[in-house]
Amino acid sequence: MTERMMTPLALSVIVPSHNRVASVFRLLGALQAQANPVDGVAADRFEVVVVADGCSDDTVSVLRQAIASNAFPFALRVVEQTHAQGAGIARNAGAAQARGDTLVFVDDDIEPFATMLSTHEQLHADATNRGDALVLVGAPVPLRSSDASLRHIAAWGWWEQQFEQMSAPGHRFTYDEVFTGVLSMPAPLFHAVGGFDATLGDCHEDSELGLRLFRAGARGAFSRAAGGIHHEVRDLVRLLPRKWAEGRADVRILRRWPELVAVLKLAEREPPRRSWMGMLRRPAFAAPRVAHLLPRVMLPLLTLIDRWRWRHSWRKLHGGVLVQSYWRGVASEVGSEEVLRDLVAESRYAWSRWRETTRHLTIDLSLGLEAAEHLLESERPERLTVRLDEHLVGEVAALPAAERLHGGHLRRILGTTLNHSMRVALALRLARRPNDTSSSRPAPDDADPSVVGST
Amino acid sequence: MPTAVIHLDATQLPAALHFPARYDHVFALVSWHGRPMGHGTLPLRGGALDGEVLRDGVERIAGHSITLRQLEEWLAWEDKVQASPPRATIAVCTRDRLDDLERCLNALDALPDDSQEVLVVDSASRDGAAVRATAERHRGVRYVREERPGLDIARNRAMRDASGEIVVFCDDDAEVDTNWLRAVSSNFGDPRTLCVTGLILPQELETPAQEWFENTNGFSRGYSRIVHDGVDHDPFFVSRVGAGASMALRRSVLDLLGPFDEALDAGTPTRSGGDHDYFTRILAGGYRIVYDPAALSWHRHRREWSELRSAIQGYGTGVWAYLTRQLLQGEGRALYVAFAWLRWQLDGLFRGMLGLPTQLPVALALSEIRGCFAGPRAYLVARRALRAARTER
Numbered sequence: 001m002t003e004r005m006m007t008p009l010a011l012s013v014i015v016p017s018h019n020r021v022a023s024v025f026r027l028l029g030a031l032q033a034q035a036n037p038v039d040g041v042a043a044d045r046f047e048v049v050v051v052a053d054g055c056s057d058d059t060v061s062v063l064r065q066a067i068a069s070n071a072f073p074f075a076l077r078v079v080e081q082t083h084a085q086g087a088g089i090a091r092n093a094g095a096a097q098a099r100g101d102t103l104v105f106v107d108d109d110i111e112p113f114a115t116m117l118s119t120h121e122q123l124h125a126d127a128t129n130r131g132d133a134l135v136l137v138g139a140p141v142p143l144r145s146s147d148a149s150l151r152h153i154a155a156w157g158w159w160e161q162q163f164e165q166m167s168a169p170g171h172r173f174t175y176d177e178v179f180t181g182v183l184s185m186p187a188p189l190f191h192a193v194g195g196f197d198a199t200l201g202d203c204h205e206d207s208e209l210g211l212r213l214f215r216a217g218a219r220g221a222f223s224r225a226a227g228g229i230h231h232e233v234r235d236l237v238r239l240l241p242r243k244w245a246e247g248r249a250d251v252r253i254l255r256r257w258p259e260l261v262a263v264l265k266l267a268e269r270e271p272p273r274r275s276w277m278g279m280l281r282r283p284a285f286a287a288p289r290v291a292h293l294l295p296r297v298m299l300p301l302l303t304l305i306d307r308w309r310w311r312h313s314w315r316k317l318h319g320g321v322l323v324q325s326y327w328r329g330v331a332s333e334v335g336s337e338e339v340l341r342d343l344v345a346e347s348r349y350a351w352s353r354w355r356e357t358t359r360h361l362t363i364d365l366s367l368g369l370e371a372a373e374h375l376l377e378s379e380r381p382e383r384l385t386v387r388l389d390e391h392l393v394g395e396v397a398a399l400p401a402a403e404r405l406h407g408g409h410l411r412r413i414l415g416t417t418l419n420h421s422m423r424v425a426l427a428l429r430l431a432r433r434p435n436d437t438s439s440s441r442p443a444p445d446d447a448d449p450s451v452v453g454s455t
Numbered sequence: 456m457p458t459a460v461i462h463l464d465a466t467q468l469p470a471a472l473h474f475p476a477r478y479d480h481v482f483a484l485v486s487w488h489g490r491p492m493g494h495g496t497l498p499l500r501g502g503a504l505d506g507e508v509l510r511d512g513v514e515r516i517a518g519h520s521i522t523l524r525q526l527e528e529w530l531a532w533e534d535k536v537q538a539s540p541p542r543a544t545i546a547v548c549t550r551d552r553l554d555d556l557e558r559c560l561n562a563l564d565a566l567p568d569d570s571q572e573v574l575v576v577d578s579a580s581r582d583g584a585a586v587r588a589t590a591e592r593h594r595g596v597r598y599v600r601e602e603r604p605g606l607d608i609a610r611n612r613a614m615r616d617a618s619g620e621i622v623v624f625c626d627d628d629a630e631v632d633t634n635w636l637r638a639v640s641s642n643f644g645d646p647r648t649l650c651v652t653g654l655i656l657p658q659e660l661e662t663p664a665q666e667w668f669e670n671t672n673g674f675s676r677g678y679s680r681i682v683h684d685g686v687d688h689d690p691f692f693v694s695r696v697g698a699g700a701s702m703a704l705r706r707s708v709l710d711l712l713g714p715f716d717e718a719l720d721a722g723t724p725t726r727s728g729g730d731h732d733y734f735t736r737i738l739a740g741g742y743r744i745v746y747d748p749a750a751l752s753w754h755r756h757r758r759e760w761s762e763l764r765s766a767i768q769g770y771g772t773g774v775w776a777y778l779t780r781q782l783l784q785g786e787g788r789a790l791y792v793a794f795a796w797l798r799w800q801l802d803g804l805f806r807g808m809l810g811l812p813t814q815l816p817v818a819l820a821l822s823e824i825r826g827c828f829a830g831p832r833a834y835l836v837a838r839r840a841l842r843a844a845r846t847e848r
Contacts, residue, residue, distance in 0.1 A: 157686030415532035
């Protein structure tokens, strides 16, 4: 053990847990299987810190027994919090004890893929060599069981769509794409930004940390191989309190980061009162006790519609019940619609001031694409203007919720984000440039076309 | 008059083109660096297309798409997840069409070698020895015989016998482009994509029946790559997804969704619908189907009017047969889709009878509607026959 203490650690795996000892041991078993230097990470290059967050089961005693008997080849420690304080605070407690260069927060219901540790180690080492700091999100891949219900497919599909979006080449990460499950970052950066915000409880504390990491210049990254299987039971009964908590957390985040008014759902334009969304939102503020009853009525109806497989009606009703829970969460935090309106109005003013403080860069594509990418990479602005000679090609507005721009974003911006007309204009201008032969169309010559039919 | 079919590469336009006197139009596919960009019809003047008409025609057909493609090339930009392509088994299900099979295999011979396997599934041909001999004349082709007739039975056999991670189905009356397999394989980077379909264009338009087929039931689904995502896509909206004539499936789909329903498609009373049923099952399961026009193949439509009528009637039967199956599986929406489809057909029929412009001539519309009404019974009969055959075995 003393020898281990002397070895520099690449990774500290921090696992907050509350009364799920079997899950913790499943996780530790999966880490043990990759504790080798060949296709994993050598056991003396990482440690595991389990934070028992107010556990009333035998988590602490069983873990202490495992430590005493050296059951695992890696350094294992247990930090005990006598009262359950939530995952954010538990992670902070684990991070305070961690000794690794990189902190990898893994939830106890994750069963890591065999590639998890090596991917985190490799990607962070690459980033450090480039002089970069990475916020790496590993995929918490939900299990796709044989359950063919619309509810199960929707829950699984939501996650998969999220992963696909984050895997897209040149994707610009936003704060809400920083989620725990499996999340890693350099330890000094975590401490420099102050760790998880204890006031947010167990909801959006990960995204809020992501926002501060992005503001500090970190770069977002996503990897399926860096994740694991997510053994989560997610039904509507559990989802509704989650949505309620999201509503409450959004208000708290808006108070701290008013410029996020540009992206938060609670600041969207109020729907007409007689519309479907209006009818869901209004009672959450005006008659919270009545609104509280709505899901109870809707749950059996949703089950019935799911059985009949009326997809459209199910999606509309399911989405409505979730939105209504969200609004109840918002209402519980702000009290009334008037308070919310005032908060949003003040925040909009703060947003406009924030935009003025953001860093702006103009790049000219006549430099060449790679030179433009290098410039963007070295400057890391929040707003961007792209020109080609004297012509404006497009502008990227400051996004308060997103990571700073970097070189990897430029091709996506030019290839898909720019509006259609601007892309056509850019293509035509590139084609007219005298020294650019690659994009000019040739004149007819004597080449034969391929004649397909029996001409 | 018949229409000539040509494939023009806009990077290498010829000075002029001459055609036999029987043609007065050409159906031109325009591609850019091998990627299909658009198709259209160009008129012939004295049996020829001169340089100016060609240039104008290409600009009209695909000028806008080529402009945007040039930007993507300059950016070296592909908006899809990059991954090493999976190993493929190309499966050709065939029955008693030796000449077609020979042409199909010739085109497959010309594909670049990506260590793909070619599997010919002989669906109970009368002269199995001749099919075997045709298949084995081509290097590296594996022949398997399926004694029970039926396209879906042959497809299931191909899925079971294939060694590749993906199984790419190609009709025996189609010829694939040299980039077909690579284009198909490049779309499997995302694990939720279970199926990829491609662009299918007419190999020839020599007869009115072929022209009508192309205009009314053609397989082209446009020149943009489209991702159909079952999480938020109506699983019954499959006509835009593509066709079984050029369809690739991840082999793991068998474990996830089960085999094709053997009571559907050619060789059974239902006559078609096997591919659409499978597309619906993939989308209903929340998975993805990608249509990629870069995966190009050429299909020889039926030449005779009687064959066309029979094919259209078969499509009608297949659609309602597959909807019957879905209804029996608990998909209540299949009933709505069936009647919406019928209403659309009747609308076209009445417009045709009143002499208004319509998509399908009256005779073909009647055949399709007749086919629809036969669909539910055909499915039940086919299913009963299948069960009886299983009991006998």
